[in-house]
Structures are given as structure tokens and as C-alpha cells.
Amino acid sequence: MRYLSWAYLLALFAFILLPVVTLVIFSFQDGRLPVPPFKGATLDWYREILTDRALMEALANSLIVALLSALVALTLGFLAASGLARVALPGSVVMRGLLIAPMTVSYLIIALGLLQMFNKVGIRPSLLATGIGHVVINLPLCFAILYAAIGEHQKSALKAARDLGAKEWQVLWFVAAPMLTPALAAAFFLAFTFSWDEFIIAFLLTRFDVTLPVEIWSMLRSGLSPATNAVGSLVFLVSVIVVVALELTLFRKGSK
Amino acid sequence: MVAPALLWTLAFFVVPFAAMVMMSLAHMEGRDIVQGHDLGNYLKIFTDPSLRRGIFVSLEITVVVTLISVLLAWPLAWIIATRVPPRWRRMALLLAVLPFWTSYVVRSYSWALVLGERGVVMNALVGLGLLAEPVQIMATRAATVIGFVHFFVMLLTLTIYSNLIQLSPNYARAAEDLGASRWQVIRLVILPLTLPGVMTGAFLTFVLCIGDYITPQILGGNNELSLPQLIMLQLGRRGDFPMASALSVVLMVIVTLAYAGCARWLKMERL
Numbered sequence: 001m002r003y004l005s006w007a008y009l010l011a012l013f014a015f016i017l018l019p020v021v022t023l024v025i026f027s028f029q030d031g032r033l034p035v036p037p038f039k040g041a042t043l044d045w046y047r048e049i050l051t052d053r054a055l056m057e058a059l060a061n062s063l064i065v066a067l068l069s070a071l072v073a074l075t076l077g078f079l080a081a082s083g084l085a086r087v088a089l090p091g092s093v094v095m096r097g098l099l100i101a102p103m104t105v106s107y108l109i110i111a112l113g114l115l116q117m118f119n120k121v122g123i124r125p126s127l128l129a130t131g132i133g134h135v136v137i138n139l140p141l142c143f144a145i146l147y148a149a150i151g152e153h154q155k156s157a158l159k160a161a162r163d164l165g166a167k168e169w170q171v172l173w174f175v176a177a178p179m180l181t182p183a184l185a186a187a188f189f190l191a192f193t194f195s196w197d198e199f200i201i202a203f204l205l206t207r208f209d210v211t212l213p214v215e216i217w218s219m220l221r222s223g224l225s226p227a228t229n230a231v232g233s234l235v236f237l238v239s240v241i242v243v244v245a246l247e248l249t250l251f252r253k254g255s256k
Numbered sequence: 257m258v259a260p261a262l263l264w265t266l267a268f269f270v271v272p273f274a275a276m277v278m279m280s281l282a283h284m285e286g287r288d289i290v291q292g293h294d295l296g297n298y299l300k301i302f303t304d305p306s307l308r309r310g311i312f313v314s315l316e317i318t319v320v321v322t323l324i325s326v327l328l329a330w331p332l333a334w335i336i337a338t339r340v341p342p343r344w345r346r347m348a349l350l351l352a353v354l355p356f357w358t359s360y361v362v363r364s365y366s367w368a369l370v371l372g373e374r375g376v377v378m379n380a381l382v383g384l385g386l387l388a389e390p391v392q393i394m395a396t397r398a399a400t401v402i403g404f405v406h407f408f409v410m411l412l413t414l415t416i417y418s419n420l421i422q423l424s425p426n427y428a429r430a431a432e433d434l435g436a437s438r439w440q441v442i443r444l445v446i447l448p449l450t451l452p453g454v455m456t457g458a459f460l461t462f463v464l465c466i467g468d469y470i471t472p473q474i475l476g477g478n479n480e481l482s483l484p485q486l487i488m489l490q491l492g493r494r495g496d497f498p499m500a501s502a503l504s505v506v507l508m509v510i511v512t513l514a515y516a517g518c519a520r521w522l523k524m525e526r527l
Contacts, residue, residue: 001438005339012332013351016410019366020355022376026369035374076261083257099261102269104515106467108484109504113272116279116497136268139261168257197359200469204491213361220365220474224372232362239357247350 020236027229034226045230055231058215062196065127065211069134070191076135077142077187082176085150086158096147103140110136111201118205125207133201138191145190149183150176189246193239280501289497297502307486311506314483317397318466321404322458328405329412330454334446336413337420349417356410364474367403368394371475395477403475404465411464412457419453420446455521462514467507483507 026034030042049055080099084092102110114133115125123129154176161175162168177184199213206214212235219228280298282291301307332352340348355363370376371393378390393399427449431441469484476482481489483503490500 002339005335008331009335009340009348012328012409016352016355016406018376019363019370019406020358022370023362023366033374034369035372036376036379076264079257080261086257095258095262098265098270102265104463104511105269105273106463106484106504106507106511108467108469108487109276109508110269110272112487112491112500112504113276114268116501117268117272117275120275132268135264139264143261193357199361213359216359216361216365220361224369228365229369232359232365235362236355236358239359240354243350243354243357247346 024233027233029226034229045226058212062212066195069131073135073138073142081146111204129205130202134195142187145187276501282498310486322461325408329409333413333416353410400476403471408461415457416453419450
């Protein structure tokens with residue numbers, strides 16, 4: 001049983017890590033194809049992609065869209081969660097349901113709906129359109145995380161602040177936000193990552209200025225290339241750094 | 257305070273969705289969209305062999321992927337939660353889901369790299385003499401399934417693991433004291449208690465898998481089209497928004513039915 005467990009663990013780890021390890025190794029391939037045999041290491045492909053203007057612009061676009069859409073989703077989600085936690089209104093179950101609803105719908109469907117509506121009202125495919133779509137998919141997430149984080153203890157603190165005469169914005173800024181910092185950080189981080197990595201909405205709702213996943217997608221059409229490996233490896237490296245940093249700081253206290 | 261979020265959801269989710277349902281009742285005349293109120297598109301989906309095939313292809317792939325992923329992920333989560341020493345546990349979990357955090361498009365590309373005719377896997381199999389010559393996996397359903405299973409094993413490991421570590425060890429101890437074998441403890445005690453984690457993960461797998469365009473497009477190719485690929489095809493080649501919308505509504509109905517099917521096990525907030 002014991003050896004079987006370790007063998008299973010190793011086999012699954014090999015399966016899970018195989019594509020990523022292959023990706024990274026062949027990003028250093030000194031040759032035109034990222035497949036065996038490995039012909040020796042070079043950094044040429046990294047040099048090539050770091051000086052590729054279209055790619056770097058897409059990277060900047062992705063950062064801007066992810067940052068802004070995550071901030072908007074976080075703000076709207078925070079306001080909604082604080083509002084719904086304040087009093088139990090008769091319609092609050094319906095409102096909660098409505099806010100969560102986009103979570104159960106495929107991104108493709110959300111993208112298609114937005115594309116049609118934007119066509120009709122004359123909003124051109126753009127980074128703005130993509131950002132709006134990303135807020136739609138991330139708002140339910142931010143709302144759910146923050147709403148779950150407001151327990152009885154937080155509710156009474158908010159009520160106490162109001163009873164003591166704090167204005168509503170003061171309650172939110174000086175009481176709610178500091179109390180909910182870990183949840184706010186987690187929600188922001190998740191929303192940022194989802195937007196950063198999102199493909200189908202960005203694919204349908206951008207045209208000239210594209211985000212990084214869309215740019216990578218168009219690189220794929222020219223077949224396998226170590227340059228694509230290099231981009232993928234860099235994106236992977238950034239995600240790993242962020243996840244490990246969060247693991248070491250934010251989630252360490254909360255973990256069991 | 258709830259108003260901004262509600263307005264946003266109404267304007268950019270409910271309204272577009274309603275517009276899409278309306279659009280599904282329209283049809284194409286030449287290159288123009290003619291608004292109508294007929295179910296012609298839906299009728300066509302269920303009579304046209306290539307469209308109907310897409311629904312079955314998607315359902316088959318999704319069911320197979322969900323089953324394989326659960327079967328692979330459960331033992332992995334269990335080993336990490338119970339067999340790995342506590343101080344290495346977080347580390348093992350982090351490692352097991354590391355590629356989960358990389359770009360989705362890049363992950364599919366990596367599999368194309370690995371599974372290709374000249375890729376690492378074929379090289380190894382031919383090199384070891386297990387295969388006389390490379391077998392084509394790329395651009396087949398097998399490639400799509402492998403790519404999907406890779407992603408969803410990680411997702412399910414997360415949901416099942418977080419379920420497992422919340423279980424008190426007393427359940428297993430009590431069962432052992434009462435004479436259950438180790439296998440009986442797992443099968444009759446632990447397994448049923450992890451049903452919420454399994455079902456939550458399986459539902460997420462189902463929803464994300466059936467709605468995904470990237471993996472079947474990169475790995476499965478164009479030999480056999482899934483529902484999302486058909487939707488994109490309507491948009492791209494013909495600008496047939498009405499048919500794309502009708503297919504999306506069908507996709508939506510399938511997801512809703514799946515939700516209804518496992519709703520009683522879904523306890524999202526516990527994870």
C-alpha cells in the first residue's frame with residue numbers, strides 16, 4: 001500500500017508536470033523546432049520575443065485590462081457584499097442569485113452575448129469591450145468571496161460604527177475594508193489572474209489591440225516554435241512567482 | 257450600495273443574454289440577419305447531422321473527461337492528505353497543481369508539443385521499442401481528452417483535498433476500532449464523506465469542459481467538431497449569429513440540466 005501510494009504520487013506528478021517541463025526545456029532549443037533531440041541551449045528565442053513589439057504591446061494591454069477590470073470588479077463586489085450584509089431585505093436572495101448567475105455560464109456565451117449587444121449599440125471591439133466582459137466574469141467571484149468573508153463579528157462591527165455616527169463611506173473605508181483585507185486581496189488576485197489568462201472573451205471582443213493570450217493564439221497558427229515556448233515559459237515563471245509569494249505570505253496563516 | 261453591481265450585471269449580462277435568445281429565433285437570408293420568431297434554428301440543430309453530432313461529441317468528451325479526472329484525482333488528493341507527512345503537504349499540493357496557474361492557451365500548446373508525431377512521448381515510446389513507429393494522437397479525440405484530463409485532475413485534486421482535510425480523523429479511527437479493514441474504511445467511510453468535494457469538482461469540470469473552445473481546437477483539430485467549435489465556426493465563416501446563438505442556448509440548457517442533476521450535492525461555500 002505504501003509503495004503503491006508513492007508510485008502513484010510519482011506517476012501523477014510526472015503526468016502533471018510533463019508538459020510544463022517540456023515547454024521550458026525546449027524554449028532553450030538551439031534549432032527551429034521545439035521537439036527532440038535537444039540540440040543545445042540558447043537564449044536567442046527569449047531575445048527574440050522580448051524585442052517583439054506586437055508581443056510586448058499585447059503584454060502591456062493584458063496588464064492594463066487585468067488591473068483595471070479586477071479593480072472595478074473588486075469595487076462593485078465590495079459595495080454589493082457590504083450592502084447585502086447590512087440588512088436582510090426581502091429581495092436579497094434574488095439579488096444574490098442574480099449577482100452570482102454569470103459564474104455558471106460559459107465564457108463563450110457571455111462573449112457572444114456582449115459581442116451582439118456591442119454590435120447593436122455601436123461599441124467597437126476593443127480593450128474597453130474586453131475589460132467590460134472581464135468585469136462580468138469576475139464580479140460574481142469577488143462578490144462571493146467578500147460576502148462569505150463578512151460574518152457575524154464583522155456585521156456587528158459595521159453596525160457599531162454606524163451607531164456611533166460614521167458616514168457610510170467612512171464605515172466602508174475605515175472599518176469594512178481593513179477588516180476584510182485578506183479577502184479583498186484574495187479576490188483581487190483571483191480576478192486579476194482570470195482576466196490575465198482569459199482567451200475567448202478577449203478573442204471575440206478585440207480587433208487591433210489584443211491581449212497576450214490572443215497574441216499567443218495567433219503565434220500558434222504558424223506551428224510549433226521555440227519562440228512560443230519561450231513566451232509560455234515566461235508567463236509560467238510569472239504565475240509561479242505570484243503563487244509561491246502568495247502561498248508564503250497571504251495564505252500561510254489561513255492554512256491548516 | 258448594491259445598485260452599481262446589479263446595474264452592471266443587468267446591462268452586461270442579462271440584457272446581452274436576452275438579446276442572444278432573441279437572436280436565436282432569427283435566421284439568415286443571404287448575408288443578412290432577419291429577425292423572426294420561429295424555432296427553425298433549433299429544429300435544424302436536431303436534424304442536421306453535423307450539428308447534432310457536435311452535441312454528442314461534446315457530451316461524450318465531457319463525460320469521459322469528468323469520469324477519468326475524478327478517478328485519477330481522488331487517490332492523488334487522498335495520498336497528499338493522508339500519506340504525505342504534514343510538513344510536506346502544502347508543498348506537495350502546490351506542486352500537484354502548479355501548471356493550473358499557467359496560461360490556459362500555453363498549457364494546450366504544451367500538450368501539442370508533447371503529443372506530436374515528433375514529440376517527447378512518441379520519441380520515448382519508439383526509442384524504448386514499445387512502438388514500431390509513431391502513432392498519431394494529435395488532431396484526434398484522444399489528444400483533446402488528455403489535455404482536458406490534465407487540467408481537471410488539478411482542479412478536482414484541489415476540491416477533493418480541501419474536502420478531505422476537513423474530515424475529522426475520528427471517523428476513520430472509529431471505523432477501524434469497529435473492525436473495518438483499511439480498504440473498507442476508505443470505501444464505506446471516507447469516500448461517501450468526500451461526495452460534496454467530488455460533486456463540486458465534477459460539476460465545475462463538466463461546465464468548463466463542455467464550454468471550452470481552446471483545448472478541442474488546439475489538440476483535437478478540425479476532424480470532429482465540439483459544440484464550442486461549431487459556435488465559433490458559425491461566427492467566423494458565415495457571420496451566422498442566429499445559429500451561433502441557438503447553439504449557445506443549447507449549451508446553456510445542457511449546463512443547467514447538469515446543475516439540476518447534482519444541485520443537492522453542491523456545497524460551494526464549504527470549499
